[in-house]
Each structure stands twice: as C-alpha cells, then as structure tokens.
Amino acid sequence: MRGVVMYGPGDVRVEQVAEPTILKPTDAIIRLAATCICGSDLWPYRGADAVTEPLHMGHEYAGIVEEVGAEVTTIKPGQFVVGSFFASDNTCELCRAGYQTSCVHREVLGTGGAAQAERMRVPLADGTLVATPDLPTDDLVPGLLAASDVLGTGWFGAVAAEAGPGKTVAVVGDGAVGLLAVLAARELGAERIIAMSRHASRQALAREFGATDIVTERGDSGAERIRELTGGLGAHSVVEAVGTQESMMQAIRATRPGGHVGFVGVLHDVAIRGEDYFMSHVHLHGGPAPVRRFLPELIELIMARRIDPGRVFDLELDLDQAADGYRAMDERRAIKVLLRP
Numbered sequence: 001m002r003g004v005v006m007y008g009p010g011d012v013r014v015e016q017v018a019e020p021t022i023l024k025p026t027d028a029i030i031r032l033a034a035t036c037i038c039g040s041d042l043w044p045y046r047g048a049d050a051v052t053e054p055l056h057m058g059h060e061y062a063g064i065v066e067e068v069g070a071e072v073t074t075i076k077p078g079q080f081v082v083g084s085f086f087a088s089d090n091t092c093e094l095c096r097a098g099y100q101t102s103c104v105h106r107e108v109l110g111t112g113g114a115a116q117a118e119r120m121r122v123p124l125a126d127g128t129l130v131a132t133p134d135l136p137t138d139d140l141v142p143g144l145l146a147a148s149d150v151l152g153t154g155w156f157g158a159v160a161a162e163a164g165p166g167k168t169v170a171v172v173g174d175g176a177v178g179l180l181a182v183l184a185a186r187e188l189g190a191e192r193i194i195a196m197s198r199h200a201s202r203q204a205l206a207r208e209f210g211a212t213d214i215v216t217e218r219g220d221s222g223a224e225r226i227r228e229l230t231g232g233l234g235a236h237s238v239v240e241a242v243g244t245q246e247s248m249m250q251a252i253r254a255t256r257p258g259g260h261v262g263f264v265g266v267l268h269d270v271a272i273r274g275e276d277y278f279m280s281h282v283h284l285h286g287g288p289a290p291v292r293r294f295l296p297e298l299i300e301l302i303m304a305r306r307i308d309p310g311r312v313f314d315l316e317l318d319l320d321q322a323a324d325g326y327r328a329m330d331e332r333r334a335i336k337v338l339l340r341p
C-alpha cells in the first residue's frame with residue numbers, strides 16, 4: 001500500500017510501505033476514508049524536531065474498520081470510526097477523569113503515526129475508537145476527520161480556558177486548531193470571541209465559526225489590544241494554539257487576573273519567568289489534548305450537521321501529492337490539507 005514517509009526536513013515521499021497487521025489482540029486495522037497533514041507535522045518538516053529515522057507520518061484518522069484482534073469486543077469490522085493521536089484504554093483512573101492522552105496504558109501509533117496511508121493499525125481499539133451511529137455520507141467525512149485532532153484539540157483549549165457564557169475568549173493562533181477553538185468557544189456559549197489573525201481568509205473563517213472581533217497585532221501589542229477591547233482587564237479565557245515563546249507570553253499577558261489560559265500548541269523552547277507568572281494571577285492548563293474525552297459529543301454534533309469543522313480543509317489532494325500538501329501548509333498557502341488515500 002502507499003504511505004507518506006518523511007526522511008528529513010523538507011523531504012516527504014509517498015512510497016510503497018508494508019501493510020499494517022494486528023500485532024496485539026487489542027488492535028484494529030482501519031482503511032482510511034481520509035487523512036490529513038497537521039500543523040505539528042511541520043515541526044520536523046522545518047527541522048525544529050530532529051528526524052532520526054524515516055517517519056511514517058500522520059496521526060489524524062477516520063475510516064472503516066477492516067479487522068480486529070481477538071480481544072476487541074465493542075469495535076466491529078464495517079464500522080466507521082474516529083480515533084485520536086494516542087491510543088488509550090478509556091478505563092483507567094486517568095482516562096475516566098478525562099485525561100486519555102495520559103492513560104496509564106497509553107500507546108503511540110506507528111512511528112510518526114502512520115495515518116497518512118491507505119490503512120493503519122490502531123492499538124487499544126475498544127478504548128481509542130468511537131464509531132459513528134450510521135455510516136456517514138461523503139460530505140461528513142472531512143468534519144469527522146477534523147474531530148480526530150484539530151477540533152478535539154481546539155475544543156480542549158476552549159474547555160481548559162474555561163470558555164463559557166458571559167466570557168470573553170481570545171484565541172492566539174489562526175491555524176486549524178485556533179480556528180476550531182473559536183468554534184468551540186461559540187458552542188460553549190462564550191459571549192465575545194476575539195480571533196487573532198492577520199490573514200483575510202482565516203479571519204473570514206474565524207467570523208464564520210463565531211468570532212465577534214479580529215485583532216491583527218501580535219506579541220505584546222496583541223496583548224495590549226486585547227486589554228483595550230476588554231476595559232483594560234484582559235480576556236477571561238485565552239486559548240494558545242501556536243506553541244512559541246511569543247505566542248505563549250501573548251496569551252498570558254492577554255488574560256485578566258483570575259482568568260484562564262488553555263494552551264494546546266505543542267510548546268517549543270518556551271520559558272516563563274516565575275516572577276512574571278507569580279504576579280499574573282492567571283491559571284494555566286493545557287498539554288496534549290484528551291481528544292477522546294470529547295469525541296462522542298463532537299461526532300454527534302457533526303452527524304447532526306450542527307457544526308462543520310471540515311471547513312478548515314481548504315486544499316484537498318490525492319495521497320500521492322502529499323509532498324505538495326506539506327509545501328502548501330509550510331508556506332501557509334493552505335490552512336489544512338486533506339489527503340484522499
């Protein structure tokens with residue numbers, strides 16, 4: 001079968017790779033209906049994460065179950081399923097508390113994820129995968145694929161930032177996660193949602209998802225602008241969806257004392273001065289989003305066509321054109337690239 005392999009920065013190839021097989025009795029094999037390129041795939045692509053061995057890329061997936069191991073009881077061949085980037089049993093104490101990405105039996109997907117391929121192996125299938133009630137029509141597939149990571153991650157960012165009725169929510173980052181954090185904040189009932197973006201097409205999508213204000217300034221001036229818009233206080237809730245020093249400090253400084261930052265951009269070399277943080281009175285919560293916590297609810301909203309997170313895919317390519325997709329995302333010509341296996 002075909003799969004996407006990254007050999008080093010800027011070097012992405014579609015190659016013949018081995019078919020996945022059941023390695024443990026708790027595994028499932030799924031045939032991807034669609035897969036996609038993540039903003040976090042750009043860290044190794046740009047050389048910010050070392051590539052020490054060929055990486056079988058991709059960790060966002062939705063598709064049809066083809067085969068299950070002997071101990072899989074609830075997931076069945078023929079079902080359409082959505083999963084997330086870490087496999088979890090969904091039964092341990094941390095999973096039951098809603099932190100499936102810290103599951104005590106957590107398993108990683110194949111090296112690099114291996115979801116940018118025709119088929120993939122998913123460990124801990126019963127805990128990891130959520131089946132749709134019926135087979136989705138084709139037009140729902142992009143939305144369900146978005147639930148696998150970017151929607152679930154944006155949603156966790158908004159929940160961690162305590163977005164809700166009466167709150168002003170600011171979102172730092174206009175990638176797919178940031179845009180979907182805007183949508184999550186709206187669904188959670190936020191009163192005012194400020195998207196921080198300087199790209200016209202992303203601003204338009206943020207508005208469509210529920211943003212009431214757009215701020216184009218960045219860094220300290222971005223935080224200053226948020227304070228101006230909130231009577232000098234700062235936002236109640238800020239979602240950080242980038243992961244750099246500048247964006248993290250922008251998020252903390254844009255938050256009012258007593259407010260909450262939900263940080264879901266994968267942090268790279270971020271250092272927060274203890275003295276500054278001590279004086280901020282801001283709550284910080286984030287990390288690898290426990291997407292599995294939200295999947296049943298998100299799938300329901302998508303299947304009912306109440307939300308359409310698939311709108312973040314503004315470029316659709318055949319899996320064979322994956323290298324073009326990486327370039328488009330790297331150059332920010334595309335918000336998010338969907339790949340058809």
Ligand SMILES: [Zn+2]
Pocket residue numbers: 088089090091092093094095096100102103104105106
């Ligand atoms: Zn667990």
